[in-house]
Amino acid sequence: MPIYHKLGKIPHKRHTTFKKPDGSLHYEQLFGTIGFDGMSSLMYHLHRPTQVKKIVKQYSVKPKVAVENNMQSFRFHGFNIKPENDFLDSRKVVMTNSDASIALAAPKESNKDYFYKNTDSDEVIFVHRGSGTLKTQLGNIKFGYGDYLVIPRGMIYQMHFDGSDNRLFIVESSSPIYTPKRYRNYFGQLLEHSPYCERDIRRPEELEVHDEKGEFLFKIKKQDEIHELIYTRHPFDVVGWDGYNYPYAFNIQDFEPITGRVHQPPPVHQTFEAAGFVICSFCPRLYDYHPEAIPAPYNHSNIDSDEVLYYVDGDFMSRNDIDKGHISLHPAGIPHGPHPGAYERSVGKKETEEMAVMVDTFKPLMLTEDAMKIADQDYYRSWLEDEDK
Numbered sequence: 001m002p003i004y005h006k007l008g009k010i011p012h013k014r015h016t017t018f019k020k021p022d023g024s025l026h027y028e029q030l031f032g033t034i035g036f037d038g039m040s041s042l043m044y045h046l047h048r049p050t051q052v053k054k055i056v057k058q059y060s061v062k063p064k065v066a067v068e069n070n071m072q073s074f075r076f077h078g079f080n081i082k083p084e085n086d087f088l089d090s091r092k093v094v095m096t097n098s099d100a101s102i103a104l105a106a107p108k109e110s111n112k113d114y115f116y117k118n119t120d121s122d123e124v125i126f127v128h129r130g131s132g133t134l135k136t137q138l139g140n141i142k143f144g145y146g147d148y149l150v151i152p153r154g155m156i157y158q159m160h161f162d163g164s165d166n167r168l169f170i171v172e173s174s175s176p177i178y179t180p181k182r183y184r185n186y187f188g189q190l191l192e193h194s195p196y197c198e199r200d201i202r203r204p205e206e207l208e209v210h211d212e213k214g215e216f217l218f219k220i221k222k223q224d225e226i227h228e229l230i231y232t233r234h235p236f237d238v239v240g241w242d243g244y245n246y247p248y249a250f251n252i253q254d255f256e257p258i259t260g261r262v263h264q265p266p267p268v269h270q271t272f273e274a275a276g277f278v279i280c281s282f283c284p285r286l287y288d289y290h291p292e293a294i295p296a297p298y299n300h301s302n303i304d305s306d307e308v309l310y311y312v313d314g315d316f317m318s319r320n321d322i323d324k325g326h327i328s329l330h331p332a333g334i335p336h337g338p339h340p341g342a343y344e345r346s347v348g349k350k351e352t353e354e355m356a357v358m359v360d361t362f363k364p365l366m367l368t369e370d371a372m373k374i375a376d377q378d379y380y381r382s383w384l385e386d387e388d389k
């Protein structure tokens, strides 16, 4: 995240002695991405962060692909993903390619007895239901309905939920998640025409420092496998840090929609970018104000991207059959558009309460076995006129 941030105590100069009260040294760690060229932070540990005691096991969590080459539009019933106790077990990848994996999760319990680290991907966790605290090495962030939690790869974290009714929509990205480049100036500051700005970015606030010795279980994701390692020190032993690479939260309700006299194209909803996809937020907004505007989207051929929409709240104007937690997939190669009647119905409407998250991938998505369990196989015929059904 291109805003400098610091928490706790740090030495005046980087890479110099930083002593504890007993005269011994703190242990500095550079936490960066893209080699030494990307965003990074410097953190100061009470103990060396390298103390692996035991390698317990490793096992595959590679998504099981059911449909590799897809040309069918689908609707998925996201809330039919069954709640599971464990945070990691609950995560079900439904679509995947080499740039992104899209998962649904309904975890009932916090992962308080282990620490998770994803070294393959940055994670964007969209909180549809539930609240709690994201606990990380670099500090804690409280979360609730509508939050995007953006967690850079390599960040050690726990999700502490307040209750057991949680619904998450997760995007794992093999490249870093950035704010859209066109909304940033040369210095990284978000510009005046950006739909959100730095004030909307919630950075870690509370730094919890644990000086604890024992056996600490880490579950580390690498190359689609989980490696379980035991460390001898609590990972949240950072007394201070500064830099640009850290987890943050952004609430979808803080996204200020860009509207116009006639229909605005999907890029106005863009919230994040990565190398192989974009994430967009569809938020409650006033409709187009040309007297003869058609607020529903025109049919469009997204020839270069698979389009995934996750429906969060409100009435989705372009469809007749969409509910909260549904996902639609409109694949690259064929046009899609409003449901029969939705186009006409939208004329003269003043506003929408719809809320949705969209992921447009530039490479085709493969569908997993977990996706097919919650798939509506007939959805692709939903554009037919009654007489043709």
Ligand SMILES: [Fe+2]
Pocket: 300, 307, 330, 336
């Ligand atoms: Fe679309």
